[in-house]
């Protein structure tokens with residue numbers, strides 16, 4: 347099933363011309379990817395500046411949360427891109443990736459000030475930033491048919507370490523939130539109430555943490571398959587959503 351070829355310009359052209367999309371979609375995706383690369387670069391610079399000026403990560407999340415919320419929420423458009431078929435990727439895989447990020451930003455870290463200075467928050471912020479600068483610049487240069495090999499290499503190698511490290515940062519952050527959520531009952535609905543419905547955010551967070559066990563390996567193996575396809579030219583038959 348696998349055909350292997352040398353990495354290099356010929357293989358690169360093959361990768362770039364494989365799935366043609368229309369000029370309007372190409373223009374839109376190029377603008378989108380440039381904007382997202384710029385957004386994550388702004389976040390990277392803000393993080394470096396904050397650390398250089400203060401010598402600590404405490405207060406970092408608060409200082410950049412508006413920008414982070416904006417660009418991470420903007421990534422919801424990636425679901426629209428797959429749903430309309432302008433990018434050839436799985437809606438399901440993208441939905442899990444994007445929703446878990448949005449959840450971390452809006453419903454965990456930004457909602458609970460008490461955990462914003464945890465080291466685990468710094469961990470996932472750094473990992474997300476490195477990942478997204480690489481990913482969006484890869485898409486941009488690929489669309490422009492001028493993909494430097496080191497960006498392609500970084501896109502399909504860095505995730506091997508960054509993905510699990512990012513997940514550890516996210517899980518530790520949710521874990522740090524648990525005592526506060528249990529104590530305050532935030533986002534929870536206790537009986538009796540006029541809707542006759544009960545919801546416990548504490549247990550919801552525990553379920554979210556457990557859902558990483560089946561879901562994360564699927565995302566990771568998806569990326570390993572992408573890596574084999576792009577870097578080693580393997581032909582991989584993807585299952586339909």
Ligand SMILES: CCCCCCCCCCCCC/C=C/C(=O)SCCNC(=O)CCNC(=O)[C@H](O)C(C)(C)COP(=O)(O)OP(=O)(O)OC[C@H]1O[C@@H](n2cnc3c(N)ncnc32)[C@H](O)[C@@H]1OP(=O)(O)O
Pocket residue numbers: 361364365375379433434435436439440442443445446447449473474477481485488489505508509510511512513516554557558561562565568569572
């Ligand atoms: C209610 C709450 C629910 C919570 C649920 C919790 C469970 C969560 C469990 C999982 C937890 C994950 C947490 C995530 C943590 C992190 O992110 S840590 C940081 C490290 N992260 C990564 O390395 C992320 C890796 N993931 C990705 O890259 C993507 O998000 C992906 C969707 C998982 C995979 O990307 P995919 O698009 O399938 O692969 P590619 O090889 O990049 O692209 C495939 C083709 O699509 C084209 N394409 C895609 N997007 C674009 C674009 N924006 N512009 C242009 N083109 C695009 C791409 O070029 C490829 O096309 P071809 O060349 O034609 O193949």
